[in-house]
Amino acid sequence: MTLIPKQAAAGFWDKVYEGNDFAFGREPNAWFASKASYLKKGQRILMVADGEGRNSIWCAQKGLVVDAFDLSAKGIEKARRFAVESGVTVNFTAAGVDDWDWEPNAYDAVTLILCQFATPSMRKKLFADCIKTLKTGGLFFVLGYTVKQLEYGTGGPSNAAQLYTEAMLRDLVQGMVILELESFDMEVSAGRHRGKSAFVGLVSRKK
Numbered sequence: 156m157t158l159i160p161k162q163a164a165a166g167f168w169d170k171v172y173e174g175n176d177f178a179f180g181r182e183p184n185a186w187f188a189s190k191a192s193y194l195k196k197g198q199r200i201l202m203v204a205d206g207e208g209r210n211s212i213w214c215a216q217k218g219l220v221v222d223a224f225d226l227s228a229k230g231i232e233k234a235r236r237f238a239v240e241s242g243v244t245v246n247f248t249a250a251g252v253d254d255w256d257w258e259p260n261a262y263d264a265v266t267l268i269l270c271q272f273a274t275p276s277m278r279k280k281l282f283a284d285c286i287k288t289l290k291t292g293g294l295f296f297v298l299g300y301t302v303k304q305l306e307y308g309t310g311g312p313s314n315a316a317q318l319y320t321e322a323m324l325r326d327l328v329q330g331m332v333i334l335e336l337e338s339f340d341m342e343v344s345a346g347r348h349r350g351k352s353a354f355v356g357l358v359s360r361k362k
């Protein structure tokens with residue numbers, strides 16, 4: 156994926172999500188699921204660029220109060236059907252990150268799972284908005300591909316400017332307490348996404 160304007164990006168992702176199969180599978184992202192012990196029933200969580208709902212529905216099943224949005228109207232439509240089938244409620248909205256109303260101090264947790272559509276300047280604002288919308292003590296979960304992923308070629312952006320490094324994430328969450336920051340390789344088997352992949356995961360807390 157290269158840097159593309161918003162309308163083209165919406166069209167691209169609508170195409171990815173058409174059809175009945177789930178591009179990233181129905182199970183939550185494995186790294187995020189491994190962080191379950193941080194999440195508590197009744198907490199309010201925002202899932203940014205949630206796609207077809209695999210992560211938000213998993214949070215709702217754990218008893219969290221979930222808001223989720225994504226640029227792709229097709230992704231959101233599918234996520235809504237998936238939530239009904241799963242018997243849970245998620246407050247879904249079709250919106251881009253620049254349309255979302257980033258209410259200050261509103262959430263106990265915010266997720267950015269594989270949201271590497273952002274250009275460097277967009278990324279700075281996106282991270283600042285995610286931190287702004289967290290309450291004091293709120294948790295920020297970020298998972299993305301690192302530049303090493305270019306060697307594996309098993310998914311994610313082909314533009315190095317959209318990939319993460321630990322130093323970049325440390326800088327983007329300046330002022331937060333970093334609870335976990337780790338680069339790792341993982342064998343992925345999620346929907347159409349398969350193969351060895353290079354990630355960096357961050358969990359940080361707002362002071």
Ligand SMILES: C[S@@+](CC[C@H](N)C(=O)[O-])C[C@H]1O[C@@H](n2cnc3c(N)ncnc32)[C@H](O)[C@@H]1O
Nearest residue numbers: 168179204205206225226227251252268269272
């Ligand atoms: C790699 S997918 C990850 C989806 C989801 N987080 C998951 O882990 O299953 C990236 C998502 O970003 C969404 N997206 C792309 N540009 C966006 C934007 N400007 N605002 C909000 N969502 C966007 C796409 O529609 C897509 O669903």
